[in-house]
Amino acid sequence: MVVFSTFWFGLLFFIVTTQALPSLFNSHGPAPFPSEDPFYQPPQDYECAEPGTILKQRKVPNPIVTLGKIPVRLSGAYHVMYRTSDNFRNATVAVTTILIPEKPDYNKLLSFQVAEDAASPNCGVSYAIQRDHQTEPKYGTIITRVELFLIVAALKNGWVVTTPDFEGLEGSWLANHRAGYAVLDGIRATLASNCFTGIAQDATVTMWGYSGGSLASGFAVEVQPCYAPELKIAGAALGGTVPNITSVVYSANKSIWAGLLPAGIYGWSRDYPLVETSINVMLKPERRKDFLKVANQCFAANLVDFAFDDIFAYFKDPSIFNRPEYVNIINENSMGKRIPQIPLFVYKSKEDEVSPVEDTDELVKYYCDNGANVHYNRDLKAGHLLLALSGAPSALNWLADRFEGKSVGTGCRVTEEFMGLTDPQAYSVLGLALIAELLALLRKVILGPTSLAW
Known part of the structure; x- marks a missing residue:
C-alpha cells in the first residue's frame, strides 16, 4: 500500500508541477469559470420544461485537452444545458458535455460520470477538460483531467460520450439523488440532440463511473425504473464503489x-x-x-x-x-435502497482504503438476493486510486460487449483477479498509445521526488 501511495501522490506532484510549464497550445487568455460564464445561467421559466429538455447548447468554446495541454481528436464537442431535478425533485438545471469521436458510431452512447468529489461549481468536467481553463481553485481539477484518459479510451472505440456536471450549478456534491437524476436527464438530453450532434435517438446507452462517479452512476441505476423508465440502458460499470457514506x-x-x-x-x-x-x-x-x-x-x-x-x-x-x-x-444518500433493472459490472479492490470492500459485498448481495444481474469482480491488490486505471480495461471490455448486444446471462457471479495495465487485455482495450502515455507518467513519477508518500 505504501508503494501505491508513493506512486499516486508522486503522480499528483508531477501533474501539479507540469502545469507551471509553458504550453505550446496556449494562444489566448483563460476561459471564465462556470460561475462567471453567462452560458451557465439558466433561462427564464426553465422550471416549466420536462426533465431532460434541452434549454440551450453551444460548441465547447475551447479544445478538449489531456493534462491541460494535448488536444483530443474529435469531430465535435458540445455543451448542453438541460432541465433536471434536485434531491427533492424540485426543478433545477445541469450541463453535460457531448464528445463526438473522429470516427463516431452514432448508435453507441456512453454516459461517463467523473469523480469530481468537490463542492465548487467551478470543478465540473464541462470546464476542467477545456484548454485554457483557469488552474484555480488551487491545484486545479487534476483528477478530472486524469480521468479524461478513460474517456479518450472510450472515444477510440467510436463511442459518443456524454459526461454531465451532475452536481449542478450549485456544486451539490453527495446530494446523490440529484446526481442520479442529472445522469439520466443528461442521457435524455443527449439522445434529443440529434439535430446538431447526429446521435441516433435510439442509440444503445451504457453508463460508467468510478468512485464518486460510481455514486452518480449507481444512483442513476437505482432510480431509473421510476424516474426514467423509458430509457433503455444496456448496462452500467461501477468501479471503486462507495455504497455506504x-x-x-x-x-x-x-x-x-x-x-x-x-x-x-x-x-x-x-x-x-x-x-x-x-x-x-x-x-x-x-x-x-x-x-x-x-x-x-x-x-x-x-x-x-x-x-x-x-x-x-x-x-x-x-x-x-x-x-x-x-x-x-x-x-438517504447511500446506495442500496432500490433494485437495478439493468445489468451491472461492479469492480472493487479488496484493499480499498476509502470504502471497505465489505460494504460493496453487502450491496451486491442485496442486489443479487432481489433478482439483479451483476458481475462482481474483486481485485486482489490495487488501492482505491490505482484501480481507477488498472480496472478500466475490464470495464471497457464489459461495456463493449453490451454495445455489441452479447448476452450477460442471468443472475450474479463473483470473480477475483489481479487487474493491471501491463496485461494483454489492457493493451488491446486501451491501445498502445494510451498505455504509453500512462507509462510515461509513471516513469516521470519514479524518477521524480518520493517525499509525497505521506
Missing part, C-alpha cells in the same frame, strides 16, 4: 482522505438547509475560514489542505453528525 466518514477522517468530508458536508448544504445552518452556527469560529475553503477548491486541493485532520473537531459538537436528523441525510 457512514463507513467513508470514519475511514476518511484523520487520514489522507480527510478532505472528502468538509467538501461533502458543504455539498449537502446546497440541498439541505439543516446542513447549511450547521455550517453557519456550529463551526468553531477559529476553524470557519479553513473549513469554508472547500467552497472554492477542487478535490486535490482539499486533500492537501485537510490531510490527517479530525474534521469533527471543526465543530462545537464533534458528535453532531451522529444526531438522528444527520444520520437520515447520510442514509
